[in-house]
Amino acid sequence: MSGGARRFPVILGTAILVLAGLFYGGWLLVREMDLFALERVRIEGLKRVPERELRELLPVRKGENLFRLDLREIKARLESHPWVASVQVSRDLPRTVVIQVKEEDPVAVTVLSGKLYFLNSAGRAFAEAPREALFDYPVVTVEAEELLQEEADFLRLMAWVRDKDIYLPCYESFSQVYLGRERILLYTKEGLRIQFEPKPLAALKADYRKLDRIMTYLYRNGLYRKAAAIRLDYPEGRALLAYREGKTR
Numbered sequence: 001m002s003g004g005a006r007r008f009p010v011i012l013g014t015a016i017l018v019l020a021g022l023f024y025g026g027w028l029l030v031r032e033m034d035l036f037a038l039e040r041v042r043i044e045g046l047k048r049v050p051e052r053e054l055r056e057l058l059p060v061r062k063g064e065n066l067f068r069l070d071l072r073e074i075k076a077r078l079e080s081h082p083w084v085a086s087v088q089v090s091r092d093l094p095r096t097v098v099i100q101v102k103e104e105d106p107v108a109v110t111v112l113s114g115k116l117y118f119l120n121s122a123g124r125a126f127a128e129a130p131r132e133a134l135f136d137y138p139v140v141t142v143e144a145e146e147l148l149q150e151e152a153d154f155l156r157l158m159a160w161v162r163d164k165d166i167y168l169p170c171y172e173s174f175s176q177v178y179l180g181r182e183r184i185l186l187y188t189k190e191g192l193r194i195q196f197e198p199k200p201l202a203a204l205k206a207d208y209r210k211l212d213r214i215m216t217y218l219y220r221n222g223l224y225r226k227a228a229a230i231r232l233d234y235p236e237g238r239a240l241l242a243y244r245e246g247k248t249r
Contacts, residue, residue, distance in 0.1 A: 036066040039095040048103050049083045057081060066091045074099070082127035085120075107159045108177065109133050110140040110148070121159040123152035138174035143181055151179045153201040157208060160201075167208055168215035169194075183233065190225070197233035207232045214239060 038060060043051055057077045060069055071089040078087045078099065088100040106118035109129050116133065117125035119140055125148070129137075138158070142148055148155075154177070162171035169188050178185040184196040196207060211232060218224040223243070231240040 036094050038062055038064045038066055038069070038097060041097045041099065042092070043099045043101060045101040045103065049081065049101070054078055054081060054084070054099075054101070060097065066093065066095070066097065069097065105159070106133075106137060107155050107162070108140045109137045110142070112145070119148070119155065121152065121155045123148035123150075123155055138177055140177045140179065142179045147179045147181065151184065151198055153199070153204060154179060154184050154196070156201050157204045160205065161208065167212040168219070169211075192224075192227055193229045195229070195231045195233055210237070210239065214241060 039062065041055070041058060041060065043054055046054075057080065059073055059077055069091075071091075074089045074097075075087045078084055078089075078101070083104050084101055085104045086102045090098050090100075092098045104118070104120050104126050106126075106129075107121045108119045109116055110119045110125060111117070112125055116129045116131065118127050118129045118133065118137075119125050140148070140155070142151075158171065158174065158177070161167055165171070169192070173188045173190065174186065175189045176185075176187040178187075181198070184198055186194040186196065188194070194211065196204065199207070211230065214230055215224070218227055218241075226243045226245065227241060228244045229240075229242040231242075234240055
């Protein structure tokens, strides 16, 4: 091996150490520079959560160097708020921290241990709800508490119906939902009972589109208030429609 070839690894190693030292020194310098002193925290994405509640949770102070801030700690502190689903924190140089908040989105309420809670579409009870929420959200009851997560696809279906707002019955007419291992019951505010078979979300959406066609038929023929129950758990795409007078189709 020639002398030049032997010297190359030494030169390369020295260069790497020098670059690492420069980087580390530059990082320390940046952490001390007044140029990056915090002046503003911008919080985005809020609709329900009062901004002051999140600011009270922030572990930062004005004038603190942006590169000394622990962004993971900020994220963890804000996500401890019951109405915050997730947070993204970033530095907007030279003097701003940007916080993007995704809030919880309640799709129903439920009773656990004698208390009323908001329920999201993943089946998680995330915050206590006032009694007034009973007028704004459907009430979910369960055969067993673990079904809130195991049958969360039906809660996702409810959110889908609400957000689409093109199918009947509309979300605003939902009154109660019962989640069972063998059946799911949806009650409308008008007293109609609709029975589903527990299925994945895609299959539940297909069933709801079929329900929409049945509901359209009932409305067009002036039969909606006579209908007592619709069963969508029949095989081969069939459904049972029961009327209050006992007539079925």
